[in-house]
Amino acid sequence: MQVTITVNGTETRAEVEPRLLLVHYLRNVLGLRGTHWGCDTSNCGACTVWLDGVPVKSCTTLAAQADGHAVRTVEDLDSGGELDPLQQAFMEEHGLQCGFCTPGMLMTLRALLDRDPDPDEATIREAISGNLCRCTGYENIVRAARHAAAHPTTAPEEISA
Amino acid sequence: MTATEVPVPTSPAGNPIGFGRMLRKEDARFLRGQGHYIDDVQLPGMLHAAILRSSYAHARITGIDTSAAEAHPKVKAVITGATLEGLNLAWMPTLSGDVQSVLATDKVRFQGQEVAFVIAEDEYSARDALELIEVDYEPLPAVVDARKALEPDAPVIRDDLEGRTDNRIYDWEAGDKAACDEVFAGAEVVVAEDMLYPRVHPAPMETCGSVAHMDKVTGKLTVWTTTQAPHAHRTLYAIVAGLPEHKIQIISPDIGGGFGNKVGIYPGYVCAVVGSIVTGAPVKWIEDRSENLMSTSFARDYHMHGEIASTREGKILGLRVDVLADHGAFNGVAQPTKYPAGFFHIFTGSYDYPAAHCHVRAVYTNKAPGGVAYACSFRITEAVYLVERMVNCLADELGMDPAELRMKNLLRPEQFPYTTPTGWEYDSGNYPAALEEAMRIAGYEELRREQAERRADPAGKPLMGIGISFFTEGVGAGPRKHMDILGLGMADGCELRVHPTGKAQLRLSVQTQGQGHETTFAQIVSHELGIPPEDIEVIHGDTDNTPFGLGTYGSRSTPVSGAAAAVAAQRVREKARIIAATALECSPDDLEWELGRWQVKGDPEQGKTIPEIAFASHGNLELPEGVEGHLDASVVYNPPNLTYPFGAYICVVDVDPETGEVKVRRFIAVDDCGPRINPMIVEGQIHGGLADGIGMALMEAIAFDPEGNNLGGSFMDYLLPTSLECPSYELGMTVTPSPHHPIGAKGVGESATVGSPPAVVNAVLDALEIRQADMPFTPAVVWRAMQGRPLRTDLAIE
Ligand code: FES
Numbered sequence: 001m002q003v004t005i006t007v008n009g010t011e012t013r014a015e016v017e018p019r020l021l022l023v024h025y026l027r028n029v030l031g032l033r034g035t036h037w038g039c040d041t042s043n044c045g046a047c048t049v050w051l052d053g054v055p056v057k058s059c060t061t062l063a064a065q066a067d068g069h070a071v072r073t074v075e076d077l078d079s080g081g082e083l084d085p086l087q088q089a090f091m092e093e094h095g096l097q098c099g100f101c102t103p104g105m106l107m108t109l110r111a112l113l114d115r116d117p118d119p120d121e122a123t124i125r126e127a128i129s130g131n132l133c134r135c136t137g138y139e140n141i142v143r144a145a146r147h148a149a150a151h152p153t154t155a156p157e158e159i160s161a
Numbered sequence: 162m163t164a165t166e167v168p169v170p171t172s173p174a175g176n177p178i179g180f181g182r183m184l185r186k187e188d189a190r191f192l193r194g195q196g197h198y199i200d201d202v203q204l205p206g207m208l209h210a211a212i213l214r215s216s217y218a219h220a221r222i223t224g225i226d227t228s229a230a231e232a233h234p235k236v237k238a239v240i241t242g243a244t245l246e247g248l249n250l251a252w253m254p255t256l257s258g259d260v261q262s263v264l265a266t267d268k269v270r271f272q273g274q275e276v277a278f279v280i281a282e283d284e285y286s287a288r289d290a291l292e293l294i295e296v297d298y299e300p301l302p303a304v305v306d307a308r309k310a311l312e313p314d315a316p317v318i319r320d321d322l323e324g325r326t327d328n329r330i331y332d333w334e335a336g337d338k339a340a341c342d343e344v345f346a347g348a349e350v351v352v353a354e355d356m357l358y359p360r361v362h363p364a365p366m367e368t369c370g371s372v373a374h375m376d377k378v379t380g381k382l383t384v385w386t387t388t389q390a391p392h393a394h395r396t397l398y399a400i401v402a403g404l405p406e407h408k409i410q411i412i413s414p415d416i417g418g419g420f421g422n423k424v425g426i427y428p429g430y431v432c433a434v435v436g437s438i439v440t441g442a443p444v445k446w447i448e449d450r451s452e453n454l455m456s457t458s459f460a461r462d463y464h465m466h467g468e469i470a471s472t473r474e475g476k477i478l479g480l481r482v483d484v485l486a487d488h489g490a491f492n493g494v495a496q497p498t499k500y501p502a503g504f505f506h507i508f509t510g511s512y513d514y515p516a517a518h519c520h521v522r523a524v525y526t527n528k529a530p531g532g533v534a535y536a537c538s539f540r541i542t543e544a545v546y547l548v549e550r551m552v553n554c555l556a557d558e559l560g561m562d563p564a565e566l567r568m569k570n571l572l573r574p575e576q577f578p579y580t581t582p583t584g585w586e587y588d589s590g591n592y593p594a595a596l597e598e599a600m601r602i603a604g605y606e607e608l609r610r611e612q613a614e615r616r617a618d619p620a621g622k623p624l625m626g627i628g629i630s631f632f633t634e635g636v637g638a639g640p641r642k643h644m645d646i647l648g649l650g651m652a653d654g655c656e657l658r659v660h661p662t663g664k665a666q667l668r669l670s671v672q673t674q675g676q677g678h679e680t681t682f683a684q685i686v687s688h689e690l691g692i693p694p695e696d697i698e699v700i701h702g703d704t705d706n707t708p709f710g711l712g713t714y715g716s717r718s719t720p721v722s723g724a725a726a727a728v729a730a731q732r733v734r735e736k737a738r739i740i741a742a743t744a745l746e747c748s749p750d751d752l753e754w755e756l757g758r759w760q761v762k763g764d765p766e767q768g769k770t771i772p773e774i775a776f777a778s779h780g781n782l783e784l785p786e787g788v789e790g791h792l793d794a795s796v797v798y799n800p801p802n803l804t805y806p807f808g809a810y811i812c813v814v815d816v817d818p819e820t821g822e823v824k825v826r827r828f829i830a831v832d833d834c835g836p837r838i839n840p841m842i843v844e845g846q847i848h849g850g851l852a853d854g855i856g857m858a859l860m861e862a863i864a865f866d867p868e869g870n871n872l873g874g875s876f877m878d879y880l881l882p883t884s885l886e887c888p889s890y891e892l893g894m895t896v897t898p899s900p901h902h903p904i905g906a907k908g909v910g911e912s913a914t915v916g917s918p919p920a921v922v923n924a925v926l927d928a929l930e931i932r933q934a935d936m937p938f939t940p941a942v943v944w945r946a947m948q949g950r951p952l953r954t955d956l957a958i959e
Pocket residue numbers: 036037038039040041042043044045046047048057058059060
């Protein structure tokens with residue numbers, strides 16, 4: 001079947017199997033490999049993207065279900081190389097280690113902050129409870145979300161590395 | 162304490178020149194979704210593979226029909242055990258001298274075992290074709306309960322091994338049994354307890370996978386693979402497949418977490434290599450989550466019987482232990498050859514007593530192979546759990562506060578270096594200071610007061626528990642004369658090149674899985690050479706471009722490769738001194754080191770910076786006899802001893818007596834890993850380990866039903882801690898440098914995973930006011946423990 005999906009503001013179109021998962025559409029058809037895959041049971045959240053502005057697990061969404069809709073992925077968070085304040089906060093607070101869960105965490109938390117610009121710790125923990133991280137023990141992810149709330153615009157100095 | 166907070170100069174980019182908090186270099190790509198993990202590897206013409214796995218735990222294979230799968234229009238090849246037998250590849254050596262089936266030929270020996278490998282144009286078709294393969298199984302009784310594996314009528318699992326008549330793998334002991342028995346015979350108090358460290362799984366968020374490409378023209382095999390030890394893998398491929406080692410390149414791209422899961426070689430990796438040879442195209446194989454949980458390296462599965470002896474006043478006299486180790490169907494543990502039970506015999510822990518003995522028996526069962534994984538420091542996790550639980554049991558018997566009992570028995574600072582009754586030489590420590598610091602942060606007295614009030618109140622809900630653990634870790638294996646894996650000594654190489662303009666590249670044998678090597682190792686070199694860390698590029702994870710070494714596990718990176726990097730930088734600095742002296746026309750002895758610069762003593766105006774020296778070393782400056790040009794050094798670091806980080810942890814839990822639900826209210830962790838190169842990264846490592854410990858203590862266990870069905874084969878069944886189970890951690894530190902490490906650093910990657918489970922378990926049992934029950938403390942387990950009918954958490958709930 002043919003699907004037309006707006007991904008990160010650009011219309012994409014492809015002939016796909018009806019069973020194709022959105023995560024595979026993004027990764028393999030479009031080559032957007034920032035969205036990860038980590039489980040078979042919709043538990044880990046590594047695959048989280050936005051569908052019409054709402055975070056969804058792209059491993060449990062068919063590409064066909066996204067037909068005619070808008071998808072946003074981690075690749076769209078920074079603008080022209082400048083990090084989104086949330087990305088910057090993850091860096092400042094060491095909210096990532098191996099980085100595998102990070103794209104999903106970012107998409108979940110960006111949606112939270114857009115909805116609730118000043119969430120408390122409990123709200124943050126609730127929001128990411130469907131995103132597993134095996135490295136950070138969540139501590140610095142929570143701190144990063146708080147940091148982003150406190151610094152809603154990216155500081156001008158880019159981090160050198 | 163802030164002992165390491167000595168101010169260091171700042172680089173133009175705002176980074177510390179040397180040690181201190183520095184944001185990570187690797188974050189720039191990960192945050193943008195531009196990491197390059199195994200499943201991101203794309204090659205032209207690449208094919209995709211999937212593995213057919215056994216649904217039985219123990220069965221004879223009487224026939225495999227692959228014809229329908231082969232007829233699938235998108236299938237390129239189907240490989241079975243018979244195909245591999247023809248290539249002499251049906252079995253491969255494990256890391257502990259056993260063999261493991263790559264694809265089953267005679268029997269399947271655990272549920273999830275590899276039976277056939279399908280290569281197709283795309284992953285969906287490969288998985289479709291698995292459904293078309295017909296396997297005839299003749300089911301056999303399965304050995305599920307490790308305690309029954311040695312019974313005379315137990316089915317023999319490894320009848321592939323010549324002359325094998327039972328399921329015993331080894332019997333091993335350490336310590337002086339006679340002396341220990343004598344101490345026990347005369348002791349005033351002896352407490353005995355049985356405990357299980359259940360089978361758990363490292364479950365990194367990225368599963369394992371491989372992309373193999375055999376270039377028929379050049380004869381070169383390139384394997385991109387999820388490995389914590391790329392060089393060891395290269396040698397193993399050479400041995401397994403008989404391929405020439407100089408024609409094998411292993412590339413370990415970004416790794417989405419390892420925790421020990423990515424140390425060994427799995428059948429899927431070997432099949433991908435064979436698949437590429439057979440099809441002539443690159444072959445990608447990525448396991449799914451169930452495959453990861455059911456077939457790759459599990460951890461623990463230690464059934465332990467401990468006995469502790471003491472005086473009535475609580476002076477510990479001895480500890481003896483009997484362990485039954487369930488290794489699954491193949492002995493696939495990764496650990497130094499000399500020590501079949503890993504470093505378990507460090508079980509005397511952090512206390513001062515003369516007598517210790519342990520006996521470990523390992524058995525085959527119809528479960529997945531593995532046994533050392535999940536941040537365990539070669540079984541120190543099990544050892545620390547045992548001693549920390551036994552000390553609590555003793556405190557209970559004596560009616561003594563567990564903190565007081567520990568304080569009374571901890572090794573004292575003046576006893577270091579300290580040789581334990583089983584032969585470990587602890588390098589340095591100040592244990593009482595760490596425990597005092599943890600108690601101070603926790604407000605220990607106040608917590609005990611609150612608990613007493615709660616207990617005095619009949620309506621006092623929830624139940625409150627306080628758990629302590631004190632651990633001594635041993636990390637950074639070798640020395641290589643005592644420690645090798647399959648004959649490969651546990652030493653690591655490192656190469657440092659300073660380019661003409663003073664920018665440097667550092668090549669490492671170890672491989673990060675999230676620990677931030679690209680940042681930390683640059684800081685080590687920066688500390689030694691005074692050049693900014695942003696001017697130092699760390700190269701790793703590619704055997705063609707890095708020196709040989711055994712890789713990252715057992716918290717080895719900082720103790721071994723960190724030392725190698727420091728020594729390499731120190732050598733470069735010394736060479737720079739000679740070159741600076743030549744340029745300044747003075748004697749090297751006339752120069753003194755001022756961070757980043759060699760200068761003339763008494764005339765600091767006269768000096769040369771590292772970039773100046775680097776340029777001169779590549780230029781036309783005439784160098785003294787015997788001094789080569791360029792500014793680089795290469796080192797193979799053979800550690801003289803392990804380093805011994807330690808820590809004191811306190812956990813506070815609330816248990817709802819009505820539902821059995823455990824809530825971790827607070828977790829206080831005081832760690833001493835020597836000087837902290839990057840405190841931010843060290844704390845991150847500790848946070849992750851604490852979550853691991855909470856997960857194991859409260860949620861994670863892989864149990865089996867009587868038929869050998871794996872009951873933890875997905876994230877619906879094998880529960881990882883989420884943000885809701887984890888508290889906000891309270892960290893503290895003390896700093897005791899290692900006397901034998903060039904920068905005093907001890908390694909920290911696994912400390913919290915090792916140290917935290919007994920603290921949580923001690924807290925839960927304290928809340929329930931019972932002496933012993935086995936983790937994980939799910940509501941059902943807590944409920945049953947409260948009824949006085951504790952569950953066997955390794956078997957299906959009856
Ligand atoms: S991949 Fe795990 S929830 Fe989608």
